[in-house]
Amino acid sequence: MIKRLLIAATVVSVAYGAAFAADEGTRKTTSINKPNPSTEEVDAALFPKQIADLKAECAQMEKAGLRCQSVVPKSSLDTIQITFARGSASLSEEGKGFLRSVGSALQRKAGVWKSLMIEGHTDVTGSEAVNRRLSLARADSAKSFLQAEFGLNNIETVGRSSEKLRDTDNPASALNRRVEFVPDW
Numbered sequence: 001m002i003k004r005l006l007i008a009a010t011v012v013s014v015a016y017g018a019a020f021a022a023d024e025g026t027r028k029t030t031s032i033n034k035p036n037p038s039t040e041e042v043d044a045a046l047f048p049k050q051i052a053d054l055k056a057e058c059a060q061m062e063k064a065g066l067r068c069q070s071v072v073p074k075s076s077l078d079t080i081q082i083t084f085a086r087g088s089a090s091l092s093e094e095g096k097g098f099l100r101s102v103g104s105a106l107q108r109k110a111g112v113w114k115s116l117m118i119e120g121h122t123d124v125t126g127s128e129a130v131n132r133r134l135s136l137a138r139a140d141s142a143k144s145f146l147q148a149e150f151g152l153n154n155i156e157t158v159g160r161s162s163e164k165l166r167d168t169d170n171p172a173s174a175l176n177r178r179v180e181f182v183p184d185w
Contacts, residue, residue, distance in 0.1 A: 027076050027182070028048055028050070028075050029077075029078050029180070030075070031077075031078045031080070033079060033081065035081055035097060035098065036097050036101065037098070037101045039108060040105075041101075042077065042105035043105040043108060045077040046075055046077050046102075046183050051072060051073060055185075074182055074183075075182070075183065076180055078178070078181075079098060079178065080175050081097075081098040082142065082178055082179050083175065083177050083178050084174075084178070086123070089120075089137035090141065099142060099145050100149065102181060106152055113185040115154040116152070116156070117157070117181075117183075118142050118155060118180070119164075119180040119182060120157065120159045120179050121135055121138070121161070121178050121179065121180065122161055122162050122176065123173060124165070124171040124176070132161045135160050135161050135162075136157060138178075139157035139179055162176065164180075166178060
């Protein structure tokens with residue numbers, strides 16, 4: 001039994017270690033760019049099978065008293081369906097529809113995730129201070145909607161300003177005025 005676990009540990013370290021150990025801040029970001037995704041599509045984006053399998057293998061190793069050497073990346077969901085008008089943090093009806101899919105997926109996996117970080121983003125127009133406040137307000141809008149509609153707790157927000165542009169070719173694009181969901185599970 002121990003021999004099997006040691007072999008499994010070696011295989012996991014070799015197979016996954018090289019892929020994830022290089023950058024501890026690695027994040028597997030999935031984009032869903034259709035207005036009304038199914039709960040299953042959102043679920044698969046927030047909780048990818050590849051990461052779930054790696055987490056399960058690490059848990060098995062730790063249960064056996066071994067240390068998992070792999071860095072398990074975070075997952076995140078990014079979308080162009082929840083965008084905002086310039087200078088605004090108001091959710092559109094399309095954005096609310098998308099958030100309903102996110103809320104359903106999170107409810108369905110209530111026992112899996114510990115917390116959810118919603119990151120707000122802006123385009124490059126405006127000062128850094130204004131963009132920081134605006135990006136946080138956008139994340140807070142999504143959080144308020146999920147709490148009001150689905151009673152979800154353990155949601156944190158952060159404003160990323162324009163530090164992570166989605167459309168780098170057009171820094172003022174509406175595609176950059178969005179939110180991203182990063183579950184801790």
